[in-house]
Amino acid sequence: MELLVQNRGLNFGPWGTWDEPRRTGYKYNWARSGATAESMIGSGAHEALARQVADGEVSHVFIWIGGNEFATWNDTYANIYNGVLSGAELQARTRSIVADLTTAVDTLLKAGPVSIVIVTLIDRGIAPDVAAQFPDADGRQYVTDAINFVDDGIRAMAAGRHDVAVVDGNAFALALRERIDQNGNLLVGGQSINIFGYGNEPHSGRLQDEDGHAGTVVSGLFANILFLEPFNRVFGTGLAPLTDEEILQAAGVAGGQ
Numbered sequence: 001m002e003l004l005v006q007n008r009g010l011n012f013g014p015w016g017t018w019d020e021p022r023r024t025g026y027k028y029n030w031a032r033s034g035a036t037a038e039s040m041i042g043s044g045a046h047e048a049l050a051r052q053v054a055d056g057e058v059s060h061v062f063i064w065i066g067g068n069e070f071a072t073w074n075d076t077y078a079n080i081y082n083g084v085l086s087g088a089e090l091q092a093r094t095r096s097i098v099a100d101l102t103t104a105v106d107t108l109l110k111a112g113p114v115s116i117v118i119v120t121l122i123d124r125g126i127a128p129d130v131a132a133q134f135p136d137a138d139g140r141q142y143v144t145d146a147i148n149f150v151d152d153g154i155r156a157m158a159a160g161r162h163d164v165a166v167v168d169g170n171a172f173a174l175a176l177r178e179r180i181d182q183n184g185n186l187l188v189g190g191q192s193i194n195i196f197g198y199g200n201e202p203h204s205g206r207l208q209d210e211d212g213h214a215g216t217v218v219s220g221l222f223a224n225i226l227f228l229e230p231f232n233r234v235f236g237t238g239l240a241p242l243t244d245e246e247i248l249q250a251a252g253v254a255g256g257q
Contacts, residue, residue: 001025001026001029003216003219003220003223003242003246003247003250004223004227004228004242005026006250007242007246007250008228008239008240008242010239011028012026012027012028012029013026013027013028013029013057014026014027015027020043021035021039021040021043021044021045022045027052028049028052028057028058030045030046030048030049031065032045034068035065035068036065036066036068036069036097037065037066037069037096037097037100037101037104038096038097038100040065040100040104041100041103041104046103046104046107046108047107049061049108050107050108050110050111051111053108053111053112053113053114054111054112056112058114059113059114059115060114060115060116060117060231060235060237061108061114061115061116061117062116062117062118062119062227062231063101063104063105063116063117063118063119064118064119064169064226065101066097066101066121066150067121067122067124069093069097069121069150070121070123070124070143070146070147071124071211072124072130072133072134072211073210073211077124077125077130077134077143078134080142080143080146081134081136081139081140081142081143082139083139083142086142090146091149093146094146094149094150094153095153097150097153098150098153098154098157101118101153101154101157102157105118105157105158105161105164106161109161109162109163109164113163114163115163115165115231115234115235116163116164116165117164117165117166117167117227117230117231117234118154118158118164118165118166118167119166119167119168119169119226120150120151120154120155120166120167120168120169120170121147121150121151121169122169122170122172122173123143123144123147123170124143125140125143125144126170126173127196128196129196151168151169154166163235165230165231165233165234165235167226167229167230169226171225172221172222172225172226175225176195176221180195184196186205186217186218188217188221188244188247188248189243189244189245189247189248190244191203191217191248191253193205193217193218195218198212200215202215202216202217202248202251202252202253203217203253205217205218206218215251216247216250216251216252217247217248217251220242220246220247220250220251221247223242224241224242228240228241228242229241
C-alpha cells in the first residue's frame with residue numbers, strides 16, 4: 001500500500017494509530033496481522049469499512065484474507081496435512097470461511113457504490129521450502145483440496161454479484177516463473193532476487209520474520225499482479241503498473257543497481 005501511495009498517489013486515508021482491530025497504518029486499511037475470516041467478522045472490521053463506503057470515503061475495496069487458516073506458522077497447515085483436522089470438521093471449517101467472506105462482500109455492497117476485488121487463497125504447498133518441510137505429497141494434497149474448496153466457493157459467490165472480481169492468488173507464482181533464471185533467482189530490473197530467501201537485505205524475497213512475509217521487491221510485484229491488474233482489467237481504473245526501477249528504488253537498490 002505504501003508503494004502505491006508513494007508511486008501512484010492512491011488515497012488510502014491518513015496514516016495513524018487506530019484502535020483494534022487495527023494497529024498503525026492507513027485509515028481505510030482494515031488488514032490485521034494474524035487475522036482470519038472469522039476474526040474479521042467477529043471484530044466488525046467489515047462493518048467499519050462499510051461505513052466508510054457509505055460515507056463516500058471508499059470506492060474500491062481489496063479483500064485478501066483466509067491464508068492464516070492454512071498457515072504453516074500456526075499449525076493449521078500441519079493439522080490438515082497430518083489428518084488431525086479432517087472430514088466433517090474440516091468441511092465445516094472451509095464452509096465457514098466462504099460464509100464469512102460472503103458476509104463481508106454483501107455488507108460492503110449494501111453500503112453503497114463500490115468495486116471489489118477478492119483474492120483466492122495461495123496454496124503454500126507449492127513453495128519449495130514448504131514442500132521440504134511437509135514432504136508427503138498426499139498430505140499436501142489434503143491441504144490443497146481444502147484450499148481449492150474455499151477458492152471454488154469464492155468464485156461461485158463472486159459470480160452471482162455485480163462489481164465483484166476475483167483474482168487467482170496462485171497466479172502470482174505462475175506469473176513470476178518467466179522472470180526466474182537458471183539459478184532459481186527472480187530477475188527484477190536486472191537484479192537477482194532470492195525469491196525464497198529470508199533476510200531484510202533487499203535482494204531477499206522474504207523478510208526475516210516468523211512467517212517470511214514478502215519484502216519490498218516482492219510486495220511491489222504483488223501490487224502489480226494482484227491489485228493493479230484486476231482493478232484495471234475489470235473496473236478500468238487505468239493505473240500504470242509499478243516499474244521494476246520504481247520497485248527497486250523503494251527497496252533501497254538505488255537506480256536499480
